[in-house]
Amino acid sequence: MKTKDRSMLKWLALVTWVIIFIIWTVTTNGGFVNTRLVPTPQKTWQTFLDILQHGYNGVLLSHQMGMSLSRLGIAVFFALITALPMGLLSGYFLPFRALVDSVVQFYRPLPPLSYYTLLILWLGIGESSKIVLLYLAAFAPLYVASASAVDTVNDTYILSARSLGASSWQVFFSVILPACLPQIFTGLRTAVGVAYTTLVAAEMVAATSGIGWMVIDASRYLKSDVMFVGIILMGITGILLDRMIVLLEKGIVFWKGKEGE
Template structure:
């Protein structure tokens, strides 16, 4: 009962925060404190959303823009998960393997995406391959580093106990290392999805003609602030929903999280 009440109280704080933000937005635009060219009113944004739902943007339906962006995000994230988790876990468990992979990841990780995106376009073309590769690289590093950190933080006594019972390296990896690492791995997944989503705008602002990121960039060229707000709000909502799905999935799959 106490936990339920605490959750309800925390939700009230969240609702109050967003209520204040919306109220401030309404008052600022209602009293003309900022020109509508820069900050459109909530009503303008709603009307723009309805119009885009009916007519689309640049001849492309709004849901198609959202769909292609999510397609790029999901494909790149899936490939990153498929490769970064095993490489990260093995790098954390086997020092020789880490010596091979870690330096490469640490080299490209701090590079701004646009610094090497032009090379990806030259090598892979302007179609989906270059965009998905860019998002893949953005998502790979956080997942990989989370996996390495997760293995490094495992209590050595667990590994020694398994070895004393005659477990092989393979058995220890799948029965001790992997389950103990999953909570931190999921944290890395949530971080990676967020980074990949922010990189999506960079991927779509160059050599693209569709996607929510491209829509926002294109609207900014013509000072269509209402369209920009619609795109930003849509990206924010989908980002929150993706994080919510990952948290629910984590609670289902990593039910032992927090247990001593």
């Protein structure tokens, strides 16, 4: 995509959010909606500053965000170091795929919250059940992306490496793994997104801290301004996490999009 096209798309995205903000401002300040249900932008901003300074229910916002991100980070880390090698091995060694793939494909369509109750019964209501839930949510997209990435590797690359005398391990690390990295990063973005949405839902079900807990606790007392602050923070955090992965991908997979040049 050309630089001019990227710039135009960014401007269109900015215009979209400006329009949304204007509609929000006009409808709430003009009395078209009940401000107890939809707070004004001014009230939402004031609430954010108050939570930022004093916290929510005596707990600092940094602690709420830190708890959520630490749970997410631990789960994604363990998913990455297990799903990535298992997925690549499944794509490279078909007997291993026969052993593992059916199990992953069985639980992958299940909504994570459907088996969260079982995890709470087995592991308790503490951090362990939440981290395992997020791990399982992140594992499947990473595994599937890694396994399918191997299937898309051009056979010509593999045959060329073998004709030059490369061993199976050399073919794997020098040809297959680099060729799979773009799709692996796509799977990582999906995994982080799925795990993050699962995290918020899990905190709403059984937690006493975290940004998801803050939103659901505020809903019990009709604190729509706090809910809006939490929802906006979750959205911004999700975007930032995705941008971080994209930047990491650009640094590692620097050849992506240049194959035809």
